[in-house]
Amino acid sequence: MTRTYLARNPSVLWFLLILSLFTLGVTVLSEAYGVAFLSTSFIKTLGKTLCLCLAALAMDLIWGYAGILSLGHMAFFALGGYMIGMWLMYARTEGIVITALSNEALPATAQEIQNGIAGQIFGVVGASELPSVWLFAHSLPLQLMLVVLVPGILALIFGWLAFRSRVTGVYLSILTQAMTLALALYLFQNDSGLRGNNGLSGLQNIPGLADVSQDRISVWFLWASAFALGLGYLLVAWVVSGKFGSVIRAIRDDEARVRFLGYSVEGYKLFVFTLTAIIAAIAGALYYPQAGIINPAELAPIASIYLAVWVAIGGRGRLYGAVIGAAAVSLLSSWFTGGRAPSINLGFYTINWVDWWLILLGLSFVGVTLFAPKGFGGLFDLLQGLRSPDRKGAALGPDDGSLMEKEAKE
Numbered sequence: 001m002t003r004t005y006l007a008r009n010p011s012v013l014w015f016l017l018i019l020s021l022f023t024l025g026v027t028v029l030s031e032a033y034g035v036a037f038l039s040t041s042f043i044k045t046l047g048k049t050l051c052l053c054l055a056a057l058a059m060d061l062i063w064g065y066a067g068i069l070s071l072g073h074m075a076f077f078a079l080g081g082y083m084i085g086m087w088l089m090y091a092r093t094e095g096i097v098i099t100a101l102s103n104e105a106l107p108a109t110a111q112e113i114q115n116g117i118a119g120q121i122f123g124v125v126g127a128s129e130l131p132s133v134w135l136f137a138h139s140l141p142l143q144l145m146l147v148v149l150v151p152g153i154l155a156l157i158f159g160w161l162a163f164r165s166r167v168t169g170v171y172l173s174i175l176t177q178a179m180t181l182a183l184a185l186y187l188f189q190n191d192s193g194l195r196g197n198n199g200l201s202g203l204q205n206i207p208g209l210a211d212v213s214q215d216r217i218s219v220w221f222l223w224a225s226a227f228a229l230g231l232g233y234l235l236v237a238w239v240v241s242g243k244f245g246s247v248i249r250a251i252r253d254d255e256a257r258v259r260f261l262g263y264s265v266e267g268y269k270l271f272v273f274t275l276t277a278i279i280a281a282i283a284g285a286l287y288y289p290q291a292g293i294i295n296p297a298e299l300a301p302i303a304s305i306y307l308a309v310w311v312a313i314g315g316r317g318r319l320y321g322a323v324i325g326a327a328a329v330s331l332l333s334s335w336f337t338g339g340r341a342p343s344i345n346l347g348f349y350t351i352n353w354v355d356w357w358l359i360l361l362g363l364s365f366v367g368v369t370l371f372a373p374k375g376f377g378g379l380f381d382l383l384q385g386l387r388s389p390d391r392k393g394a395a396l397g398p399d400d401g402s403l404m405e406k407e408a409k410e
Contacts, residue, residue, distance in 0.1 A: 008241070009237060009241055011237075011320065012233065012234060012237045015230075015233055015319075015320060015323075016230050016233070016234070017269075019229060019230050019233075020226075020230075022226070023222065023223060023226040023280055026038060026043060026046060026219075026222060027219055027222075027223075030215065030218075030219050031043075031214070031392045032215040032216040032218075032219050033216075033219060034121040040214055040215040040218050043215075043218045043219060043222055044218045044221070044290045044291075045331070045334050046222060047218065047221045047222040047225045047286075047290050048225075048290050048291060048330070049293070049326070049327055049330045049331060049334075050222070050225035050226055050228075050229050050339075051225050051228075051229075051284070051286045051287035051290070052283070052310075052327075052330050053071065053229055053290075053322070053323045053326045053327055053330075054225075054228055054229045054232045054279065054283035054286075054324045055074070055077050055231050055279075055280045055283040055284070055307060055326070056307060056310050056311055056314070056322040056323060056325060056326035057073060057220070057229075057233060057236050057279065057319060057322050057323065058073060058232075058236075058275075058276035058277075058279040058280045058283070059073055059238075059276070059280075059307050059308060059310075059311045059322065060311050060316065060317070060318070060319060060321070060322035061236050061239065061240065061276050061279075062272055062273060062276040063308065063311060063354060064253060064311060064316040064318070064322070065245065065248050065249055065252065065272075065315060065317060066241050066248045066252055066269060066272045066273075067251060067252025067253070067255075067270075068172060068269065068272070068273065069170075069172070069173045069179070069308065070172075070173070070176045070273070070276075070304070071173050071174075071176045071177040071180065071196040071301060071304045071305060071308065072111065072176035072177060072179050072180040072301075072304055073176075073276065073277065073304055073307060074180070074280070074283070074298070074299065074302065074303035074304040074306075074307055075179065075180040075183050075299050076151040076154070076155060076277040076280040076281045076300045077280040077281065077283055077298075077303075077346070078284055078294060078298040078303075079150055079151045079154070079183075079281055079284065080147045080151060080280065080281030080282060080283065080284030080285040081284040081285060081287060081288030081291075081293060081294045081298070082194060082200065083143055083146055083147040083150055083259075083285065084143060084144070084203075084285040084288065085140050085200035085203050085288055085289075085294050086133075086137040086143060086200065087137055087138075087139070087140050087143040087193075088200075088202075088203045088205075088206070088207065088289060088308070089121060089137075089141075089200050089201075089203065090117065090121070090134065090137040090138060090401060091138075091207035091208075092202060092205050092207050093117050093120045093121055094117055094138070095207060095210075096120065096409035097113055097116035097117050097120060098113060100116070100329075101113065101116065107144070107400055114130065115128070117130070118130045121195070122195065124195065124198050125195055125196055125198065126188040126190070127190075131193030132192070132193070133193040134193065138285045142171050144285075147281055147282065147285045148278050148281065148282070150279035150281075151277045151278060151280070152274055152277060152278045152281070154277070155273055155274045155276075155277030155278075156270065156274045158175075158176075158179055158273075159269065159270045159273040159274060159315035160270055163265075163266040163269045163270055163273075164177055164266060168255065176304075177301045177304070180299055180300075180301050180304060181300075182299050183299055184297075184299035184300055184301075185296075187296035187299065188296045190370045192275065194296075196296070197296065198294060198295065198296050199293060199294050199295025199297075199298075200288075200293065200295075201292070201293045201295065202293075203288055203289045203291070203292050203293060203294065204217075204289060204290070204291075204292035204294065206289065212405055218290070221286065221289065221290050222310075224286055225286050225287075228282060228283070228286055229282075229323075232282075232283075233319060233323070235279075236279075236319060237319055239275075240319070244268075247263055247268055248268055248269075248272060250263075250266055251263075251269065300363075306311045306329075306361075307326075309329070309361065309365045310322070310325040310326040310329045310330075311325055311326070312325070312365060312368060312369065312375060312376050313325040313328070313329060313364060313365060313368050313375050313376065314326065314328070314376050314377060315374050315375030315377025316375065318374075318375075318377035320377065321376055322375075322378030324376045324377065325375060325376060326341065328376070329361065333357060333361070336353040336356075336357040336360070337353075337354055337357050337377055349366075
């Protein structure tokens with residue numbers, strides 16, 4: 001009898017169960033639906049953390065399983081935020097303009113409303129017309145489509161050019177970082193159509209929900225973020241569990257041999273690169289309405305490096321490890337940089353964790369790389385008594401045309 005996918009992968013079921021219990025627990029402890037033990041700001045932090053966990057899942061799939069160290073996936077994350085942010089800002093501004101013009105003696109025309117919206121949004125950069133990139137900003141369904149299409153098409157074009165040229169290793173990492181930097185520098189310009197360095201702000205004000213308190217909206221976004229993370233985990237786990245997962249792991253371990261066996265290595269890479277870009281963009285579309293603002297600094301290459309650090313600390317090649325790493329580092333970062341960590345007075349020097357957090361994070365990454373390459377995920381191996389096989393130097397691949405089936409034991 002054929003077992004179901006979840007029966008064959010109990011870790012996925014455990015993850016979904018833990019995520020559900022976590023979401024339920026936070027809801028019960030919230031101000032809107034529970035005992036008001038957790039503040040609205042902290043619930044927003046938890047919601048944003050779940051979005052970062054989803055981005056870390058995408059990073060683990062592209063790096064941990066396919067072996068492609070992309071230093072540009074936070075660019076897709078930010079693009080998703082920009083796409084949804086355009087609708088949020090447009091719709092909110094439209095309501096303000098219509099209310100203001102309703103006091104006029106004559107009803108406002110559509111063109112007057114359009115001019116008023118453009119002036120409100122782009123007056124800060126000295127413009128008075130809506131750029132062409134805002135063509136669909138009035139429509140939520142269309143902007144939701146762009147959340148997927150814009151990062152997906154960018155990843156598809158970039159990936160096709162890079163993988164077709166067989167760029168691999170550190171050179172590919174540099175290219176992805178260069179793409180991110182170029183995109184960030186472009187968005188910093190006022191004539192980019194996205195308000196330059198000012199970015200998009202006021203995204204926490206959801207159109208049509210002006211009468212709903214932020215404590216309720218924060219819980220709703222927490223639910224949406226948890227739902228997206230659950231679906232994302234289920235999708236990525238399904239991708240890596242079958243034949244497709246075996247092929248991309250083989251590409252990671254020995255790309256030349258997989259190509260020799262007749263597989264379309266570039267096709268597999270391109271699919272994974274595009275899929276993970278879309279996942280990251282969806283995470284960003286949920287993250288920035290909770291953050292309230294997005295600007296080109298969010299695309300800085302350092303953000304994608306942080307994403308790789310989270311996955312490495314959690315355990316590369318382990319989906320739950322990526323989630324653990326992103327959650328742990330994100331919450332610790334919020335604690336240390338938010339001024340909640342108490343300073344330590346050594347007499348001759350006072351340690352302020354706001355100043356030392358990045359150094360602590362860097363040391364943690366170095367320590368994990370040197371002494372615990374499996375990251376936090378390796379702790380589960382220790383608990384289960386699992387060890388990497390001690391092959392005592394035995395070859396693992398074909399030797400003179402025949403497969404070596406017996407491992408060296410002496």
